[in-house]
Amino acid sequence: MRPDASVESHHFEALGTSCSLFAVGLSHGPLLEGELWVRRLGARLTRFSEDSELSQLNRAAGDWVPISDVMNEILHAALRAHAMSAGLVNVAVLPAMLAVGYTRPLIEGPGVATLESLRPLLPLPDVLELRDGEARVQDGCGVDLGGIAKGWMADRLSETLGPNVVVNLGGDLRARGAGPRGDGWPVGLGGATLLLRNQGAATSSVRRRRWDEGPRGETPPHLWGGGPKGRRGEAATRGETPPHLWGGGPKGRSSEAATRGETPPHLWGGGPKGRRGEAATRRETPPHLWGGGPKGRRGGSLHHLIDPRTGSPARTGLEEVSVVAANGFEAEVVAKTALLLGPDLAPAYCAAHAMAWWLSGTHDD
Template sequence: MEHRGFTALGGDCELFRIDLGGGTLAEGEAWVRQMHDRFTRFSESSELSQFNASAGDWVEVSAEMDALLRESLRAFDVSDGLVHAATLPALLAAGYTRDFSLGSTPTAMPPPPPRPLPELLSVRDGKARLAAGAAIDLGGIAKGWMADRLAERLGDNCLVNLCGDLFARGSGETGEGWPVGFGDRSVLLKDMAAATSGVTKRMWGPGLHHLIDPRTSRPAQTDLHEVSVLAATATDAEIYAKVALLKGSADAAKWLEGRAMGWSFV
């Protein structure tokens, strides 16, 4: 079994592969880094930053950006508006204006809650438009999408873990599935994904963290610290985990029923 670990996307990434029919793990790492450079909000030259800077105008976008923007619109719809890509102004107001390793910046008055994403973002035939004054952060949606796409590239028996958003393809080394930590236990996954969303790893003060509630434009107030979810794709797992975290322990399980394949709350 091949293994490759590296740091990217603000955390630890791991690639495992048994089937040698796909691209190499080194190529997989290079692709992750390329996507990070394209979609980070911390570089003015990234495609995402250039797109935000062009708010108000129709601009050409890459095939990958097109896919991510469409996934963001789908996430908004699936989550009843709780997964909202256009909360970047609120995130900046909360003090998360630069790479987390550099520390936070002073907070500011939060902006009004954003309008529904379909009113702010339009996508058509390789072109997209943000409403004037809007700005998006692809964040977790990008990680989940990248895990799904990279698993397709690496062959029929591989595991892709991008900072906790993972896709297990095939039956693993033993034929029973890929062993994955899930909450306080280990599970075996075959052609299935998992994602974890939490508020403690990126916290920089009392009540200040990276998970913005689009209903308030403030860091979410939730009694859950961490949610892990199993789903058919890493993108869906990422969406479901974030919704559950925002809903809190009283409503999370009810919302996940019929959507997720399993979950764990902390």
């Protein structure tokens, strides 16, 4: 193994989250330019600014609106995500987001929830239409690009920066090249350190961006069901704390695509709250069984991940899913789809669509 190459890094807050850029063979200047690109594009894609390109599309009330080339690409990606996920990843989620009180950046506090207005989402192709240089959103509907945009942006920025880089936009991550030691970029994911080369990773979670609906009665601690018929085993383990499961590729195997083992100290973490440091320090460990979640209780809390089948915040028995896939966009789609499928179906789905994965859950029934 060759000696470590020098890694240039840059960290900033954008897109409502923490972002990090890492590169071998670059000066700091291109990373600063990368931040500027993220900020400029984020300003066009946000729903929290009346002047953004996305807001202009949403309020056009069914009229055709000219769109930029980059918006056209991202909207086409959103339609692909809908098809890839059999409708579970649906960016036509804005009315539901507003109904649960996510009316402004959460740093400003949630708005008033109007849960009685929640309805199952329409299929995205019934809401969003595209033609050459134009788009329209059905009257009464709205689009929130969310994680789809972040995954797409991570892929695009990594291709622009250079051949040996990592872009991490709030947990939507793309790694390119061989990393600082030639064996891949060390990435913390679900308590393990993986070596990624020309791959993406993403985490979908209902633990963050959570707020209270209002006073409600106590609910009992959630129980984890360990897969089909609540069985214990490699796929799930029951206990007093919600367990985290590691899957290392198809049939739980490790592979060249996502290698665990002796790696240099990780550079960033992909665990709860996207923290760098302790979330990704464990190496050469067996499948994890340590827990998480807000003390197993939710009460009347709401969150931002909407289940399109109900139009309500997802209650599937999973709280967090992290995956490695071919790129950041695909990782985002697979992670969100798996979380919405729940603990019985997610392991098989991840085995078919992800290179490695990690699940953490608690039943909400």
